[in-house]
Amino acid sequence: MTLPAELADEYPTWWVDLLGEHNHVGGIEATRWLLARANVRPGDRMLDCGAFVGGTARLAAQLGAAAVALDSVADFLAAGRRMEGSAGVSWVCGAAQRLPFADASFASLWSLDSPIVPRELTRVAAPGARLCLCAEAPADSRGGLDSFFDEWAELGWSLAAHRPYGLEALQTWRFVEAELVARRPYFERRYGSRPYLGQLDLMAYLVKAYERGEMSHGLFVFERR
Numbered sequence: 001m002t003l004p005a006e007l008a009d010e011y012p013t014w015w016v017d018l019l020g021e022h023n024h025v026g027g028i029e030a031t032r033w034l035l036a037r038a039n040v041r042p043g044d045r046m047l048d049c050g051a052f053v054g055g056t057a058r059l060a061a062q063l064g065a066a067a068v069a070l071d072s073v074a075d076f077l078a079a080g081r082r083m084e085g086s087a088g089v090s091w092v093c094g095a096a097q098r099l100p101f102a103d104a105s106f107a108s109l110w111s112l113d114s115p116i117v118p119r120e121l122t123r124v125a126a127p128g129a130r131l132c133l134c135a136e137a138p139a140d141s142r143g144g145l146d147s148f149f150d151e152w153a154e155l156g157w158s159l160a161a162h163r164p165y166g167l168e169a170l171q172t173w174r175f176v177e178a179e180l181v182a183r184r185p186y187f188e189r190r191y192g193s194r195p196y197l198g199q200l201d202l203m204a205y206l207v208k209a210y211e212r213g214e215m216s217h218g219l220f221v222f223e224r225r
């Protein structure tokens, strides 16, 4: 399903324009890979943290989960509420830094290319909960992936599944950069000249950093001990 046109008009930014409803690297394919390993069961409380229009929450609700879509932008949640499969989802405006939920209240937690606050995700996770991430992951001599795994292990999470996703991310950043260049007059008109150049600079930076192996991406499933 496509995003409501007025959303892209209200929020003129490359990720609303070019990544679509499943607004993370890999799109719905990445979500499906994670869902296959997430053990979401009917009745489970599921949190989609930084949900945008709640694409993941709506899929989990279709599996029978009691899904909650949380985002700091109320307009994204309002758009998601009008999209297919929204009936079983609760829509909560809030911040990932201070989740408005009780301790140990979710069996399934998700953060897909959204700000990750490990302490808060850990606080609201029930024992045995699974945490699914699509996230930037350290790739080089600054600690590498081990530092990422160690941080989660210290908070009581064990790695259940991992798929390196750096190439997919690089493809995404190259696609976005190419679109911004190829359709410059359109995006420059939409964003304004300076914001347009800012977004193009960001994409150029990401492409270089991923090509040099300084940054990378991954799909991760962790389990709370």
Ligand SMILES: C[S@@+](CC[C@H](N)C(=O)[O-])C[C@H]1O[C@@H](n2cnc3c(N)ncnc32)[C@H](O)[C@@H]1O
Pocket: 015, 021, 022, 023, 024, 049, 050, 051, 052, 053, 054, 055, 056, 070, 071, 072, 073, 076, 094, 095, 096, 097, 111, 112, 113, 114, 115
């Ligand atoms: C790139 S989108 C990813 C959306 C979604 N996870 C998905 O896969 O479709 C990032 C989302 O995080 C939200 N966000 C950014 N900072 C946030 C915060 N501090 N707390 C909650 N949501 C936040 C943005 O509003 C945006 O909807």
